[in-house]
Amino acid sequence: AQSVTQPDIHITVSEGASLELRxxxxxxxxxxxxxxxxxxxxxxxxxxxxxxxxxxxxxxxGFEAEFKRSQSSFNLRKxxxxxxxxxxxxxxxxxxxxxxxxxxxxxxKLQVIP
Amino acid sequence: xxxxxQSPKYLFRKEGQNVTLSCEQNLxxxxxxxxxxxPGQGLRLIYYSQIVNDFQKGDIAxxxxxxREKKESFPLTVxxxxxxPTAFYLCASSTVDGTNQPQHFGDGTRLSIx
Numbered sequence: 001a002q003s004v005t006q007p008d009i010h011i012t013v014s015e016g017a018s019l020e021l022r023x024x025x026x027x028x029x030x031x032x033x034x035x036x037x038x039x040x041x042x043x044x045x046x047x048x049x050x051x052x053x054x055x056x057x058x059x060x061x062g063f064e065a066e067f068k069r070s071q072s073s074f075n076l077r078k079x080x081x082x083x084x085x086x087x088x089x090x091x092x093x094x095x096x097x098x099x100x101x102x103x104x105x106x107x108x109k110l111q112v113i114p
Numbered sequence: 115x116x117x118x119x120q121s122p123k124y125l126f127r128k129e130g131q132n133v134t135l136s137c138e139q140n141l142x143x144x145x146x147x148x149x150x151x152x153p154g155q156g157l158r159l160i161y162y163s164q165i166v167n168d169f170q171k172g173d174i175a176x177x178x179x180x181x182r183e184k185k186e187s188f189p190l191t192v193x194x195x196x197x198x199p200t201a202f203y204l205c206a207s208s209t210v211d212g213t214n215q216p217q218h219f220g221d222g223t224r225l226s227i228x
Contacts, residue, residue, distance in 0.1 A: 009154070032214045034216050036219075041221075041222070041224070042221050042222065043118075043120075043204055043219035043220050043221045043222050044157075044204070044206075044219040045219070046216045046218075049216055051214070090156065090157070094214045094216075095214075100145060100208055100210070100214055100217070101159075102159075102217060104156040104157040105156055106154060106155060106156040107154075107156055
């Protein structure tokens with residue numbers, strides 16, 4: 001069965017500092033991977049996706065993620081965090097083909113301090 | 115702009131009462147989904163539908179019911195059998211062309227018990 005682990009429940013960074021949010025997945029075949037962001041009381045917005053090809057994926061709002069098959073990881077990064085990045089971030093893996101079963105991680109809540 | 119509309123944003127339920135959450139999409143997506151979100155647990159799938167007049171149970175369907183009479187609409191009923199309904203409910207939609215494009219989400223409905 002597929003699974004996603006986000007080991008950090010809560011992360012605090014200073015504005016302007018770099019950010020890395022960790023995501024580890026378990027899936028037998030080539031995974032389809034996503035990162036979503038959720039502001040309080042809102043739905044989820046897609047930041048970026050990985051299907052195949054280049055292992056470094058660029059997304060919206062200056063985010064990027066790197067797929068590392070050997071480590072079963074898909075970590076999200078941003079070189080300089082802005083106060084508006086404070087939100088909860090979810091990593092997700094999708095089974096390939098057929099019904100689109102999405103498994104979400106439990107989320108990482110990001111706090112940005114001035 | 116195309117998107118997903120969930121209503122109401124806040125909903126209160128009395129003991130023994132059924133309540134219905136609305137979800138409408140104008141993205142022309144065939145598949146629609148309902149998730150339940152609880153703090154620290156990520157998103158859990160309640161029901162999904164890949165085509166009109168057909169739907170399947172997800173991981174936590176007990177105490178919930180759905181219908182899919184129109185492509186655009188996928189209402190969720192929280193029945194009195196659901197003993198712990200307080201949560202944030204998210205509706206999503208996606209294509210079913212086998213390319214595993216990411217799901218689009220509404221802004222959610224927060225359900226509370228009176």
